[in-house]
Amino acid sequence: MSDLFITGILPKSHFRFTLIDCSDICSHLDRIHDLDFRMSNFLSKTMMGAFFLARMVKEDQRISIQWKDEFKHSVLAYSNHIGIMKGVAYPGEFAKGDIRNEFILGSGILKVIRWSPDADPYQSFTTLVEDTFETNLIKYINDSEQQLTMIYMDTQSISFGKIAAKGLFLQALPEATDADRIKIQGFADANLNREIMSNKTIEEICNELPAIFQEEVRVLDKDKPHLICDCSRMKISQVLVSLGEQEVREILTEQGKIEVECEFCKSLYNFKDEDVVKLFPKE
Known part of the structure; x- marks a missing residue:
């Protein structure tokens, strides 16, 4: 086919x-x-x-x-x-x-x-x-x-x-x-x-x-x-930022890392502590 x-x-x-x-x-x-x-x-x-x-x-x-x-x-x-x-x-x-x-x-x-x-x-x-x-x-x-x-x-x-x-x-x-x-x-x-x-x-x-x-x-x-799936690490990062730092930190503390799976293509995106720090930079 x-x-x-x-x-x-x-x-x-x-x-x-x-x-x-x-x-x-x-x-x-x-x-x-x-x-x-x-x-x-x-x-x-x-x-x-x-x-x-x-x-x-x-x-x-x-x-x-x-x-x-x-x-x-x-x-x-x-x-x-x-x-x-x-x-x-x-x-x-x-x-x-x-x-x-x-x-x-x-x-x-x-x-x-x-x-x-x-x-x-x-x-x-x-x-x-x-x-x-x-x-x-x-x-x-x-x-x-x-x-x-x-x-x-x-x-x-x-x-x-x-x-x-x-x-x-x-x-x-x-x-x-x-x-x-x-x-x-x-x-x-x-x-x-x-x-x-x-x-x-x-x-x-x-x-x-x-x-x-x-x-x-x-x-x-x-x-x-x-x-073709249009998911990306940047889009997932934007979703995490929209949740707010406190909620993201709570998930990270509970699970040790944040793992997000795209529901369409099943690609996995992992975020560790150092990645979360970059999502919420201190002014």
């Missing part, structure tokens, strides 16, 4: 599409977070969802998607327009036979934050319904964008610590007519299924789109997504 994304348009019907394979990224996250497949499935789909939303805008925005159900199970994923991604899941198990073991979300909240370099973060949310992640993401997009959107995702557990994660995002552009929407929806419903998503590479799927939609497909971009 080799991660890749492809974006393009159906120029005749005025639809845009994004294909992504982020299997390597999701496999790494599955291993470092030690997830069961249910939560690995949700994390993989949330990662793809954040990327799809980021590709919907031209400006340099970073998108985060977080959902939390009534059982406090939660996933948080970030992506920007060029596929710089990170994510974390907080797993839990349901009783045997519970429908949510079949990749159905419980009721709760799905929250999206758009982070722009020159503007305050913009936050929006929708209530979760007891259905798949794809259904809930489409519900959010329909509530906020009012444009016909179709999302097809496939995640599989290949072996221990090895996940296959692929997805296709289709959205009508403002120029699309009702006839365009009905036509593309019909072709998608008739031809796009899990078998196609699971058995073919996204390049092969892209090559089949002209036959599926019976029109020219124009590829605009092709690149590789990357798993």
Whole structure:
């Protein structure tokens, strides 16, 4: 497997599409977070969802998607327009036979934050319904964008610590007519299924789109997504400073050192007495 994304348009019907394979990224996250497949499935789909939303805008925005159900199970994923991604899941198990073991979300909240370099973060949310992640993401997009959107995702557990994660995002552009929407929806419903998503590479799927939609497909971009965590010793130091010297000193006295683990990438940052002294210099 080799991660890749492809974006393009159906120029005749005025639809845009994004294909992504982020299997390597999701496999790494599955291993470092030690997830069961249910939560690995949700994390993989949330990662793809954040990327799809980021590709919907031209400006340099970073998108985060977080959902939390009534059982406090939660996933948080970030992506920007060029596929710089990170994510974390907080797993839990349901009783045997519970429908949510079949990749159905419980009721709760799905929250999206758009982070722009020159503007305050913009936050929006929708209530979760007891259905798949794809259904809930489409519900959010329909509530906020009012444009016909179709999302097809496939995640599989290949072996221990090895996940296959692929997805296709289709959205009508403002120029699309009702006839365009009905036509593309019909072709998608008739031809796009899990078998196609699971058995073919996204390049092969892209090559089949002209036959599926019976029109020219124009590829605009092709690149590789990357798993990059933006944690740093400086950021952790700022968090410690915000706690105040007294609290930091108390932790240091109790534990002998301060060890902070990044929840996304599991990097460890250690601070000893001499490091704390530098955080709180005497005037």
